[in-house]
Amino acid sequence: MEDQPTSRRSTPTENYESIAWSPLNVHLLKSLYEGAALSMQCNQSDGRRYPGHWEGVPMTHVQVPLQKSERPCPAETRQKSSS
Numbered sequence: 001m002e003d004q005p006t007s008r009r010s011t012p013t014e015n016y017e018s019i020a021w022s023p024l025n026v027h028l029l030k031s032l033y034e035g036a037a038l039s040m041q042c043n044q045s046d047g048r049r050y051p052g053h054w055e056g057v058p059m060t061h062v063q064v065p066l067q068k069s070e071r072p073c074p075a076e077t078r079q080k081s082s083s
Contacts, residue, residue, distance in 0.1 A: 021073075034059070 004025075006015040019025060040054040 004020065005018045010018070036059075038054075038057045038059065040057060042050040042052075042054055044050055
């Protein structure tokens with residue numbers, strides 16, 4: 001996802017919305033989420049962290065995958081990515 005107009009000063013939402021979501025970029029993001037280890041910070045209701053080591057937790061293997069469905073993009077998003 002090179003040459004995308006993202007910035008360290010922008011919020012994650014602003015950066016996400018500034019990316020031209022081509023089929024290749026969608027595939028790259030999907031691959032990242034499918035293969036990356038989880039990094040969690042688990043807090044109890046009083047704000048203290050739960051005991052244990054939560055960094056680098058391997059992804060859970062899903063035995064029965066959800067059906068994939070096409071989700072139409074809102075017109076506003078399509079206009080941003082085509083400009």
